[in-house]
Amino acid sequence: MNIHEYQAKEILDRFGVPTPKAEVASTPEEAKEIASRIGGKVVVKAQVHAGGRGKVGGVKLVDSPGEAQEVAEGLIGSRLVTNQTGAAGVPVEKVMVAEILDIKEELYLSIVIDGDLGSPVVMASTEGGVEIEEVAEATPEKIFRVAGDPLIGLTTYHARDIAMALDVPAKSLRATTKLISDLYNVFVENDCSLVEINPLVVTEDDQVIALDAKINLEDDALFRHTDLAGLRDPNQQDPLEQRADQSDLAYVKLEGGRVGCMVNGAGLAMATMDITKAAGADPANFLDIGGSADQKRIEEAFKIIIDDHDVEMILVNLFAGIARSDVVAQGIVAAARETNATVPMVVAMRGTNAEEGIQILADSGLNITGAPDLAGAAEVLKEKLLELGDSN
Secondary structure, eight states: OOOOHHHHHHHHHHOOOOOEEEEEEESSSHHHHHHHHHOOEEEEEEEEEOOOOGGTEEEEESSSSHHHHHHHHHHOOOOOOTTTSTOOOOOOEEEEEEEOEEEEEEEEEEEEETTTTTTEEEEEEEEOOSSSSHHHHGGGGGGEEOOBBTTTTTHHHHHHHHHHHHOGGGHHHHHHHHHHHHHHHHHHTTTEEEEEEEEEEEEEOOEEEEEEEEEEEGGGGGOHHHHHHHHHHGSOOHHHHHHHHHTTTEEOTTTTTOEEEEEESSHHHHHHHHHHHHHSSSSSSSEOOOOOOOOHHHHHHHHHHOOOOOOEEEEEEEEEEESHHHHHHEEEEEHHHHHHOOOOOOEEEEEEEEEHHHHHTTTTTTSSSESSSSSHHHHHHHOOOOHHOOOO
16 A cells, blocks of 8 residues: 655654654645745645656745745646656645755665565665666666564664665764664554655765655555554545455556456466467456455456456456356356446356356357467457457
8 A cells, every 4th residue: 555755754753763844735825834834945745656756847846935835736636647657647635845955965775575585675775866776777786685584673783784885974873773773663563565765865964864755555464554544545546446445356457458357366367467468468457356256346346347448358367266157257247237348358267166157158148258278368369359450
């Protein structure tokens, strides 16, 4: 689950991580008042779940409270389009007004889960203020990595090693070590999947401050953090993703895809997307219906795919276990009839009640072509794409 920068800042403040003075505003008038309290010269930052704000006017330095009001007036109520959003952009409902710091150096610091190691990994670099992916590609030797122990955590001497790798001033070494330890506590105690500070800045008076913060929370751990679950902003989500959340479906809209995918199991869903790409078309979505989906949930999953106007064909790949093939088939047929769907479908069903499910689909009269397995589905998909015209 993504949260806004101002929300991430509030979490960092609770854990003692130094951040700039800042407040959030929902109206231009509030932005002006906050700028006056902070001291006039401030930065106004659009609060959206997307990076690249600064490149498209979503982050602006201003010299007066009046100018802060003008900038906020232009941002609040608009839609911000960045390289991380779709063409429609995302709505700006709030701005964060923060003090401007005298910056001497920009650094990078983040914590993520390393799947191979099975533990959190702290990544640090002296190349702050730019995308870490660019640093990893151009100068990977400038990224310093330290794994935390799942039981012990991040030891103080490891935090000190990271601070030294960042080459902070000697007088700031102790404060930076504490900041890194506190940030690690933020990650672990809130069940985060990402904590990123970019940039972590050293000011002219050698203070080390988390200037910009990004925190992603692990959805599957939110039951342990009811307070954090309330930070979700559904307005930042794609409308189809909102509907999927309400039905407990794992769904991600993918821009520009033509083939809607309905699968049970995340790993199988990823493989299905790969097969779709190999067949010559981009997948329109990731959709995992889960292992225990009932007919109602199947119907909603199908309707979500149909309501995506980019979808020209649907690929259903089911390896049935708890989620029975006949129940999935009944859900597909019911939803297709309710929505008057005419989109061609390619369906591969194996496992529990597969024969019954295939028969239900065959008797439905819908535009459905069966396939024995995923490889067979790929061949059928290629043929259907040729019938529709040139593939992506």
